Amino acid sequence: MLDLISHADGVHAVDSGYGRPQLAAIHIIVQDGRAAIVDTGSNASVPRVLGALAALGIAPEAVDWVLLTHIHLDHAGGAGSLMCALPHARLVVHPRGVRHMTDPSRLWDATCAVYGPERAFALYGRLVPVAAERIVPATDGLELKLGGRCLRIFDTPGHARHHVCIWDDSARAFFTGDTFGLSYRELDVDGRAFIMPTTTPTQFEPEAMHASIDRMLAMQPQAMYLTHYSRITEVDRLGADLHRLIDTMVAVAQAARGDGVARHVEILAGLEQIMREEAARQNWALNEDETLDLLRMDLELNAQGLGVWLDSQRVTAAETA
Known part of the structure; x- marks a missing residue:
């Protein structure tokens, strides 16, 4: 079932289908007939992304960028499979994550250490490598063009050392992965959102997370797009x-x-x-x-x-x- 929410400024959220409804969002940014995808979910999420693109009138050939906030598999497990379906897209990932996208074997071993092999395979399926020539290292300050829109990379460790957030200058918003925590819509009261940090293994660093949060707040964003789960406002309070x-x-x-x-x-x-x-x-x-x-x-x-x-x-x- 396609679960697509259209927000302001050409930003759309599709439920990845991971775990339960509204646990993990994949965001699609549309500008001038072109698209960028932020995070990919798992292999099972790929048909949902392609269905969302079709619903938005975007051909797979019109996707320019697939941006990973980090390489934990609920965010990046479907990257290789999705790239196979997007012939012109380039994958943008933290420099620490590049080798894990071209050869996911160590990433898979680390995931199995957390979940166990059987549970890991049930959650994520078989990881597909991405050709090195299709990968762009997401260095701090990198600017990417999407039609007339500018997306800028912020290196944001704390949840993981291979974590970036993406600043969308048109929306005045960040796509935050896990650095700006978790905010589930089931807990909202009259549209008022709440939040909690994510300290999951294996690279949680509290001081780095504090610094990354402050760095994002300094941009005075109007909204944050969290992978878990999508758009929140009242950013200073949260x-x-x-x-x-x-x-x-x-x-x-x-x-x-x-x-x-x-x-x-x-x-x-x-x-x-x-x-x-x-x-x-x-x-x-x-x-x-x-x-x-x-x-x-x-x-x-x-x-x-x-x-x-x-x-x-x-x-x-x-x-x-």
């Missing part, structure tokens, strides 16, 4: 909430005792309590049980990422001792 919640989640992780499973369980319990308090503070639309059920996968991955970050801090401290 940015402040992100900063507060990053620090709160880090404090929970630092207070956790022990190692391994015991520590993970303690971190996860702490994250669940943060969400209970946030639901009460913000008067979210879902009740407590429904909220925790909606956020269950994200909280589990956040707890894993915070554990990896704690271990990296210990290694760094040992190396500098």
Whole structure:
């Protein structure tokens, strides 16, 4: 089923079909009969993207750019398959991600380490490599033309070191991947959105995430287009909430005792309590049980990422001792 939402300024969101409805958005920017696609979802998302292009009257030959915010597979797993269907498009990805697009074997191994091989294959299918000559490294400050529109790359680590956000000068908005957090429409109250950080494995770095958020806020965007899930406004309010919640989640992780499973369980319990308090503070639309059920996968991955970050801090401290 095609789930296409048309926003202002030629920006359209199509549900990737990943996981559940309105979990992961793929954005299509249309200008002067040309198109750019931001993030690709998984292999199973490709027919949805092609269907959305057809609904918008855009031929596959008119897609100039496929831009990846980062190479986690819920954002980039379908990149190779989609590029096969877009004969003139070029793939734009952080320089750290280029080799993983031309040879996805290490990316696949890392994904299997998080989900296990069977679950990873069920989620993402077989990864398709992209020819090197079709890839453009997304260096900081790179400007791309889409008809008369300018898209600019911002290097935005914190969620991952291979993360970029895309500034759309016409829309005065960023396409933020995961750097500007998660905001699910099921929690909205009278159109008022809420947000939470994503600290998923394996490259969460709180100070870098704070800096990336501030760098984006300095552009005074009118909106943010999140992969999870699409358009939000009231950007300053949500940015402040992100900063507060990053620090709160880090404090929970630092207070956790022990190692391994015991520590993970303690971190996860702490994250669940943060969400209970946030639901009460913000008067979210879902009740407590429904909220925790909606956020269950994200909280589990956040707890894993915070554990990896704690271990990296210990290694760094040992190396500098």
